Amino acid sequence: MKFSVSLIALAAAALVAVPGTIHAQENSVNGIPFEWAPWKDPNNPNVLIYKDSKDDLFARRDTSDDPERQPGLFYPNRYVTGPLWNSIPTFMGAPIAMSPEDLVAGEVDVALVGLSIGDQMLPGGRFAAMKMRSLTDYLFYPFQGTDQALGVDISELVVADYGTIAANWMADNQTNLDEVHKVLSEIINAGAVPIGIGGTHIQSYAFMTALGQKHGPGEVAVLHIDAHYDAYSKEAGNFVHNGSFFKLAVDSGLLDGAKLHHIGLRGSTPDYKDLKWMRENKLRFHFQTEIEKDGWDAVLARLLGELKGMKLYVSFDMDGVDPAYAPGVGTSEPGGLTAEQAIQLMRAVGIQNEIVAAEFNEYNPFLDDAHQSTGILMDRLARSLMAGMQGRREGIEDPLYFDPERILHNGGDN
Structure with missing residues (x-):
């Protein structure tokens, strides 16, 4: 099965600078037969078609076989620090x-x-x-x-x-x-x-x-x-x-x-x-x-x-x-x-x-x-x-605030 991209992507594809010309009698776009360029919509050369496998990279991993754990944060490291x-x-x-x-x-x-x-x-x-x-x-x-x-x-x-x-x-x-x-x-x-x-x-x-x-x-x-x-x-x-x-x-x-x-x-x-x-x-x-x-x-x-x-x-x-x-x-x-x-x-x-x-x-x-x-x-x-x-x-309100301890000098005598 094949399907068209989202409406945004379809409209974006329609803005191609030099749209192809359909030659119905040749079953081609710009001389390229449709069967050689299956990503072209025969009814609109500016519409791209994706295979249904396009979402493979976005598919979430099945976690059903993962070890059980309580929700929360975890560190992957062996040592304390x-x-x-x-x-x-x-x-x-x-x-x-x-x-x-x-x-x-x-x-x-x-x-x-x-x-x-x-x-x-x-x-x-x-x-x-x-x-x-x-x-x-x-x-x-x-x-x-x-x-x-x-x-x-x-x-x-x-x-x-x-x-x-x-x-x-x-x-x-x-x-x-x-x-x-x-x-x-x-x-x-x-x-x-x-x-x-x-x-x-x-x-x-x-x-x-x-x-x-x-x-x-x-x-x-x-x-x-x-x-x-x-x-x-x-x-x-x-x-x-x-x-x-x-x-x-x-x-x-x-x-x-x-x-x-x-x-x-x-x-x-x-x-x-x-x-x-x-x-x-x-x-x-x-x-x-x-x-x-x-x-x-x-x-x-x-x-x-x-x-x-x-x-x-x-x-x-x-x-x-x-x-x-x-x-x-x-x-x-x-x-x-x-x-x-x-x-x-x-x-x-x-x-x-x-x-x-x-x-x-x-x-x-x-x-x-x-x-x-x-x-x-x-x-x-x-x-x-x-x-x-x-x-x-912590209640600091002045965006140009500096910690007084960081601007003292001479051992704090000033």
Whole structure:
């Protein structure tokens, strides 16, 4: 049996730039007989057909023969503690959750989840989640650490590794968004905050659909850190791709343009046409030129003022950071935030805002340096966001707060 793809994918396929011509008398499309190209719909050459085995990669494993266990979190490691190279790797040395029941029973605050969609001109992003679990780093498991700006212990948060979301590397990446939406919804409905690790930026659309379904369209604000604005009008034959997802989200009403906040923008786009669209839809944006002109502190204060009081989803493209600090990205742009500025921003919004989701994406481990500087920075950015979230739980209200014990000097005599 064969069946057509979802309505979104069908409509996307209908946007092919050069549609084929049906020659009924030849039973062919562009001279190719249908029996040689069975993925073409004889009645519409712009409609693609998938075999019914297309869902093999998304089929859930039958767990009925697994050993019985009570729902909850578990560590896969032999030892009580130790360096990460002595462990079976998980994100940040966190315990594992395999189901929504585990998340609920473990009272999980944050579910770290791997993402593996590859929608980049330079391949490698699909391997980022695997690399992030096995960074050559000095940190220990179990999940732990004290933030040295806020003085809070992030292990006060219950954090779990929720595995990696499957992506079919052979299919149209639009069809992979369904599975991302499904798994993110599991996390959100279990009462945890999903923090995505790895993958490419197209996955942000599934974050927005899952959040829109939970909170309502247009109810959640987005903080987008990126060198690029990712609201390109060029469709490339798709409804949504790695550089267009914000435009579709705004045009479809999924996202309120006035709640989309960009920072770090630079490079060769947007042009005046796209900038006009951004202004007409009331997007908030802070180009790198604004930081150069007015300074980081002033721009940070403006951004925090815009975001105050909002439920917030953080979408962090690693090329938002200067490649001097994050070389392992597929669309590198000189300039950008420093590592210190990016870390401060994550702490600040974690304190000020109710974080409902986050993702750190576009890390390409094949392009990173020998010390994995980009991967380690991405790890620290996620930890800093969680430190801010824990600080908020402990009653810290000032997004620019510093622990007094960390700013004393001379043995505390000052």
